Amino acid sequence: MAPTVIADPDGDIVLLLDPEERDGPGSPSYNRHILCSSKHLTLASPIFKAMLKHTFSEGATLMTIGQVKIPLPEDDPTLMTSLVLLIHNRHNHPDIRPPRDLSLLNRAAILVDKYQIHEAVSYFTAAWARCYLDHNAIRFHPFREFPLLFCVAWVFELEAPFKEITRFIQYNCVGSIKDLMEIGDEDLPIPAGVIEMLETARLGAIEDTIQVLASLIAKYQNRRGAAMCRVDGTQLTNFNLVHAHRDMCDATVLGSLTRGAMQEGLYPAAATGDLRNGSVYLVMQRVLGVNFTTGCENLRDLMPNPPGRPRRVYSCHGIREQMGAAMMDVKGRLSGLDLKEEKGRFKSSPFLGYR
Structure with missing residues (x-):
């Protein structure tokens, strides 16, 4: 028996x-x-x-x-036994087995959502999850496990981990986040609208990253006579050559930047479709890796100032630094999702909006 x-x-x-x-x-x-x-x-x-x-x-x-x-x-007999005992306030029962790994935590989260027993067991399930995360930092998990982390943080209502997990997914997911969440045969209990919100942010960040380069190219295309190169008479011995050099330098930047962007599939806009299948991180690395040059590359050791210390032209004009700063701004806007806000959007019915 x-x-x-x-x-x-x-x-x-x-x-x-x-x-x-x-x-x-x-x-x-x-x-x-x-x-x-x-x-x-x-x-x-x-x-x-x-x-x-x-x-x-x-x-x-x-x-x-x-x-x-x-x-x-x-x-799962072990997990279901533990949850039923908690529902009956048998908190010290010897058959309660807290899940010790992420797979079991995820299965516990699925059971909690399946029977909608969040409130009855929330104190203990949140403690289980926090204990696991205290010993297994989120950033050290392989990316394939992030859907499970996402599920655990969502169901057990872990605000700070939820924000960190969703931010990591936004930034690092290669391809559709919806595809990432469809793992194995398990239908994770996360509303489709939450996943769509993440995907919208991911695609928006990729568009903004591509636009950093497109805007820079447009800036050089539409300079309207005002040179971007700042070489002056202190750096060229023949002052009459300054304006000609500036025009040549800007043309060199525009040509090499456009060529480098095209080689990386970042320009023109019609050629960037495949980048949506990458991650925000990978697209940023492509932008930063674009090879370009300036007309000032050959200006070296001009007009020593002070004596014995030659002044060198900053040959890249800070262009790469501008690109990096713009992308840091894009990255900063990928802040993850707010758990309370997302729960509020789907609070009306636990049976609506799920994948």
């Missing part, structure tokens, strides 16, 4: 977990039973509350006989 875990000695419901595989037809036998209270289950879970109404077979059996067995063949 299968062992019975006693959540409530006066219980009227037996949950059946961990079915044995059967070769032929017929009902399977279950390796774990949990004796529990319909009152506790219905108070904690709207799913069990609906199931135990007289309009469902389980509820009708309970009303007629006074006890009912409910098979839960798909639920």
